Amino acid sequence: MKINGIKAIVTLLLISLAWGAQAETAEEKGLEIAIAMDERDTGFHDLTADMVMTLRNRKGDESVRDIRIRTLEVEGDGDKSISIFDRPRDIKGTAMLTFSHGLEPDDQWLYLPGLKRVKRISSKNKSGPFMGSEFAYEDLSSQELEKYTYKWLRDEPCGDWQCYVIERIPAYKYSGYKRIISWIDKAEYRAIKVEYFDRKNSKLKTLIMSDYNEYIDRYWRAGDMFMENHQTGKSTRLEWKNYQFQTGLTEKDFNKNALKRIR
C-alpha cells in the first residue's frame, strides 16, 4: 500500500514534468491571447464615435457629459486621438489631442476655447479620473501590447460565452493598478468583464462591457460600458453611438493646429 502510494506520486510528478516541458506556460498563453486580441483590432485605420458619459455617486446623484472621439491608428506606436467635449456647456468646444505611447508618458494637448489657446499638459499620470468619472485615463487609452505583462489564469463561462480569463500586470510605473483581470470571449476576443485591483491589491473597480456590435464585418465595439467603483460606491456608464470606421481622417487632422480648428 505504502509503496504503491509513493509509486503513484512519482508517476504523477514525471507526467507533470513532461507536460510542463511541452505545453506552454500560463504567461505564454496569456500573451498569445493578448496578441490575438490585438491582431483582430489592427488595420481599422481610423474611427469616430460619440459617447455619453453618465456619472453617479453613492447617493444616486447623476451628471452627464457628451464627448466625440476621433482616433487614428498608428503603426508601431500608440494611437492618436482627439476628444471633443460638447457637454456640460461650460466646457463645450474644449478638445484634447493625445499621442499615446507604450511605456513613455503620453503627449497631451488641450485646446481651451475660453483662453483660445492650446496648452500642452506634461504629466506622467495616466491613472487619474477621466472627466471626474470612474474611468481612469489609462482605461480608455489605446491598449498597446507592451503596456502589460500577461498571464492566462483559466477558462470559464461568462454570461452567454466561453471566456479566457487573463491577468495583466501594468508595466508602466505610474499606473494606478497592481493588476487587471479580463474575461475575453473565445469566439471573438471581446472583453466582457474587467476587474481592476488597486496598488494594495484590493478590488477597486469592475467594468462590464455589453451591447457589442460588429463594424465593417470585422471590428467589435461595445455599445455600453459600465464601471463600478467598489470602494467608493460610485459608478460611470459610457454609451457609445455612431461608430464609423475608415472615415478618411489623416495625420494632419491630429496635430496642434487641427486642434484649434476643431468644432
Place this chain on the structure above:
Amino acid sequence: MVEQYARWVIRLRWLIVFLTLGVVGLLASGGQYLSFSNDYRVFFSEENPQLTAFENLQDTYTKNDNILFMIMPKGGEVFTPDVLEAVVELTEDSWQIPYSIRVDSISNYQHTYASGDDLIVADLVEEPRTLTTEQLQSIKNIALNEPLLVNRIISQTAHATGVNVVVELPGNDTNEAFEVAAFAREIKANIETEFPQVDVYMTGIVLMNNAFPEASQEDMQTLVPLSYLVVIVGAFLFLRSIAGTIGTVLVIVFSTLMAMGSAGWLGIQLTPPAMSAPTMILTLAVADSIHFLVTMLHEMRKGSSKNDAIVESLRINFQPIFLTSITTAVGFLSMNFSDAPPFRDLGNITAMGVMYAFFLSVLLLPAVMAILPVKVKPSKTLSSRLMEQFAEFVIRRRQKLFWGMAGIILLSIAFIPKNELNDIFVNYFDESIEFRTHTDLVAENLTGLYFIDYSLESGESGGISNPDFLKKVDQFADWYRQQPETKHVNVITDTFKRLNKNMHGDDPAYYKLPEERDLAAQYLLLYEMSLPYGLDLNNQVNVDKSATRISITLGTLSTKNILELELRAEAWLKENAPEMLTTGASPSVMFAHIGERNIRSMLTGTVVALILISMILMVALRSVKMGLISLVPNLIPAAIAFGVWGLFVGEVGLALSVVVTMTLGIVVDDTVHFISKYLRAQRENNLNSQDAVRYAFANVGVALWVTSLLLIAGFLVLTLSAFELNSGMGLLTAITIGVALAVDFLFLPTLLMKLEGKKA
C-alpha cells in the same frame, strides 16, 4: 407567605444552588457574542440630525475617515534629503494600508507650473536623495507658500510634516478599523527603524475609533478587579463573616456574568460607557446581600437558629430588596431616553444585572447561607451604639438641622447654572491612551483633528465655475481664515487661483479667480486630466460640479467655542451669501451638540422615571403622602451634586447628563429603607414620629451607611477609568450618593418630624 417561601428555599437549598449554576452558565455563555464597537458613530442615534448631515456630506464627497501620520525630524528641519526620503517612503507605504483611497503628503502634492504653453504637473518631491541644496530650498518655498499644505501637511516652520491617509471602511466587519490601525502601526515602526532621525506620531478618526476598545479593555483589566477588591474587603470588614462574604461574592459575580452574558445574547456591542456596567452591577448588587445578611446575622446574635434567622431576614427584607431593585432598574432603564445609544446599553445591562441580583439575593443567597456554616459573636457593635447617639443628635438639633440643610440645598442649587456644556471628544481618553498623547502632539505641532465641513451649493449644474459663486466661496474661506480658532482652510478657490496663474505663464498678477465661467470650468477639466489615481477632486467637488466642499481644520476646541464659531459662520453666510446658507457638519459638530441633545432627552427620561418610582413607592408604602415626601430626598441629592460640580468643576458633557436619571434609582433605595422602617415603627409599634426616627436609625442606619459607603467606593473606582465619560460619571454619581446619605440622615428625619410632629 414569604415565610413559607423561605422554608422552601432552605429545604431545596442544594437544588437551588445547582439550578442557579445552570442558569448562570446558560446566560453567561452569551458572553461569546460580545464584541467591542470601534466606531465613534455609535455615540449617535440614527435620527441624530448632526449625524445625518455629516453622513449626507460624506456620501457626496470623499469620506473623512483618516489616519494622519506626523513626521517630526529630530533635527527640526523637514526639507533635508533623508527626511524627505522618509516622507516619500511613508507616502508609498500608506497606499498599502487596507481600504486606503487617498494619500496626501508634501511629496505627492501635485505641483503645477508653467513653461511656455506647457502646464507641468508633477509630484513636488521626487527622488529626494538626488536633490541639491537649491532644489531643496525651492521645494521648501513652494510648500510653505501653498495654502493647501501649510498647517495641514506642513507646519509653518517646516519642523513637522504630515501624511494624511483617507480610508473608506466597507463597514462589513468590526475588525476593519483594527486592521487599518495595526497596519499603520507597522508602517510607523518600519519608518522609525529605517530613519532613526525622525519620530512618527499617528492620529485620525480611525485611530480614535480604535481607541474605544483599547480604553474598554484597559478598564476591564484595572477597574473590574479593583471594584471586586473594594466590595469584598468592604463586605468582609462590615459583616465579619466569611460565609456572608462568600455569599455576597457569589451574588455579585453571578449577577455580573448573567447581565454581560444577556447583553451578548441580545447582540449589544460594547462601548466604554457600557463597559462600566460590570462595576456598577457589582456595586449595586452588594447592597441587596448586605441588607439580607445584616438582619440574618443580627437575628443570630439575638439567639435565633441559623435557619430561623434566614426566614426572619427574608420576611423583613424581601419587600424592600424587591422595591429597591425595581426602582434602581427603572432608573437605569430610563437611560433609554438618552440620545446616545452607548448609554442606553449601559442602562439596559445594569438594569438586567440589578434584577438578576435581586433574584440571586432572595434565592441563591439564603440557600448558600443555609449550606455554609455561620458563626457569630454575640455583642452589640460599636456602630449600632453610634447610630443611637446619632439619632439623638438629629432629634435634638432638628430645627437647626432642617434650616441649615435647607440653606445648603438652596445654596447648592444656586451653583447649578455655573455648569457649562463641554464635550471635547479627544479628551474623552486620558493620557494613558496613546491616541490622546499623539493627537495632542499633532495639534501642537502640525494641525488639528477637529474640523467643520460645509457643502456650498451653487444651485446649478456646473455652477462651481460661476465667478460670482467662486468669489463668495473665497470670501467665506477668507472669513474663516481670519477666525482665531482656524488652523487651515481647504477650499477649491485656491486651486482655481493657482491654475489661473499657471495658465498665464506663472505671472503672480494672475493669482486670482478666473473671471469667466467657461474658462474656470476648462481649467478644472485640464487639471483633472493630469491628476494621478487617488488625488482627484472628488474630495472638494460633487459629481455634478454644482457644489463644493470647504473644510476647516480647527485646534482642539470646547463645545462652547465650536457652537459659537458655527453660529458666527452661519451669521456671515446669512448676511453675505444667503443663497448658499448651510450648516457645518463634522464629528466635532456632532459631539458639540450631543451633550445638549442628551440633556434634553434625559430630562424626559428623568421625569418619567420620577413619576414611575414615586408611584411604585406610593403603592408599596401604601401612602400617597410618603410617596410625595420621598420626592424630596430623591431629587435633592442630584441637585446638590450638580451644584457642587458647578462650583468645583463647572463642565458637564454627554456622560454627566445621564447621571440624574441613573442616580435617581440608586438614591431612592436609601429613602425606601428609611421610610419603610419609619412607617413600620408607626404602624406596628404605634410610635410617634421622634421614636419612629429612632427606630429607623437603629434598624437600618448601619446598613444604609455601609451600603452607601460601598456604593461610593465602587463608583469612585470608575473615576480611574481611561475613558473620561466613565470617570466623570463615576465621580458625580459618588458625590450624589454621598449627598443622598447626608440628606437621608440629616434632612429627611427633620422633615418627617416637622410634617408629622403634631402626631402623638
